[in-house]
Amino acid sequence: MSTRIAGFGATALAALALLALVPRLGNAYYLALAISLLQYTVLATAWGMFSGPTRYVSLATTAFFGVGAYTVAVLGEILPWPLVLLTAAALGAIVAGIVGLSTLRLSGVYFVIFTFGLTELIRQLVVWFEVNKSRVLGRYVFVNITQADIYWQLLALTAAVFLLGWLIARSRLGFALRVIGEDETVAKHCGINTTFAKVALFTISATVMTLVGAIMAPRWTYIEPSIAFNSMISFQVLIMALLGGAHRLWGPVLGAVPLTLLFELLSARFPNTFTIILGCIFLLIVYMLPRGVAGLFEKLSTTAGGKPTQRVAA
């Protein structure tokens, strides 16, 4: 077992070292594409970390992403960069904690609707504050951060998220969440503090999303609520995680990478019919791969003689 882990760790480190060399290719387009890939990989993995085991479908990705981006817009020129990132992470964690405590008692469709509303709520609060208090709407971010810096930060965050996810899955917390996902009532009867477990993981996942928003913000120079709180991000992340398979830590990557490449290909080749083709592809995914790519792999290995798995799609 430990040799397997060591081997896996070594492979991961080697892959990380190789990926860190991407900015050296010197092609800004590939770098932009790589940034996009990492951004969605982190977001989808963070989404899957909470929503996979608990099966709470969250549409709040944009809310946390936006909080991160806006923190940079406000503090980017005032504080040194590491402090800005820390503040963003702290803000994301606080918001997630409050939201988690007050809403994780909701379940099913109510939770989905609430998280979607949360994005709009935070966005309107920001607008209200900017209009009535600071009297500027639209802030400029002039910080000394290159595209390569953004890429490396995202890469580090990706590594951190996978390590964190791997550790959580092996901890008591991870086990508690899987029980909650199977049956919350049973979990309670087993003496699991379900509220604590859910809020803790929701906060971890949201903090990561907030950090992604903060890291990405210097890419745009100009930030206003409609740019920072673009609800498309929530939906794209959800679809990516579902395509990959949210019940595995490595599942969302299998959705994020092909879908980001697909979006890129479609917007380059079919700029005018992009949305139509996209809609058809989503239909195909839902009908053909209800358990995601990860589920497909498991099914293949089962038919090839492996152990049958008992999991149900998230």
Place this chain on the structure above:
Amino acid sequence: MAPVDAPWEEKMMTFLTRRTTLLAAATCAATLGLTVIAEAQTSIKIGYAISRTGPNTGGAAVTTIPNYELWVKEVNAAGGIKLGDKRVPIEVVQYDDRSNAEEAVRALERLINQDKVDFILPPWGTGLNLAVGPTLNREGYPHLAATAVTDRAPELAKRWPNSFWLLGTSADAAKSLVELLNKLRDEKKIGDTVAMVSIADGFGIDLSSAARPALTNAKFKLAYDKSYPIGTQDLAPIVNEIKALNPDVFIAFSYPPDTLALTEQSRIAGLNPKVFYTGVGTAFPLYKQKFGKNTEGVMGIGGWSGDSAAIKDYLARHKAAAANGAEPDRWASAVTYASLQMLQQAIERVGKIDRAAVIKDLQTGTFDTVIGKVKLDNNMPTRYWWVGQWQDGEFYGIAPAKNEGARAAIVPKPAWVAP
């Protein structure tokens, strides 16, 4: 500047034409196969990413896309852009930025690194122009922002010497408006009560923040000063409240949907102050279509020298070229077209694809355009139209009054008539 919904017929038309184009393109590609290679040196590749979907679609479809298409068509009909002693046609590569900053940045990086375009035309709107600024600067492409209004324009021009901010600053817009009001008051045409509303978004906030102190310093009485959120459907309470105050001047720093709604509501409620001013959208052809005779005397942001031969000619060409005979808007459209003429003249004077030299020429040269002679100072024009007024079916520039071709304002505004 902000979104306006195109009427569904228009959308249908664009959809149909797009589909036909796609079909035609597919057929061409199939029949021609690979025979089109090896013509790279004989054309100038121009790329742009524009909002064909998302909230910016309305603005891009009125102001930017028709002018890009008109210009390319005209230049290619004339044989192309003159490089040295031969003319080379323009080849267009275009993408949809989906009104999304991240998408716009990536589309530009694709245009530069994959499609290797020679020049890039900017996206529509303040936010997207600012988003693509650093990329164009880093890669050394001229950036002719014709649809961005930002108070940081002078600073941005210094930071990115390749960027040109052709629509000016909102502080300037507010200043010109207050100067006009001051003059009208000195002429005893209006009193000093002003009612001001603004949309709670970049444009409304910037302009009202600049207008508020300017009005107070000029000793105007600000009887009403409120903002409303984007997407407010019912503006009747605001209009009724203002009507009760009976102001001499009504100012709305509004976006197209609410510009239309405020005008309609004012007509219904009979709010007819001596000066009636609305924001983005007043200069749109749609405004004239919707309000007809009732546009008479309405002031708004923008304007152009409607009496100039160049503008009349441009209007006719624009109408003839647009698929559905659409007219340009009377503010940023002509500026957008002028920016393309400037780019062409700069390229022709340099005589080869040398972007650094083209940027230099744009900074220092004088250009002959539809909006008259343009010579930039610190990468910004020295002359803008800030207040226009509908007079007899045309939206003429009335302020700043020192501009060539400025008309006198019609004050008081005539009464609303039944539609």
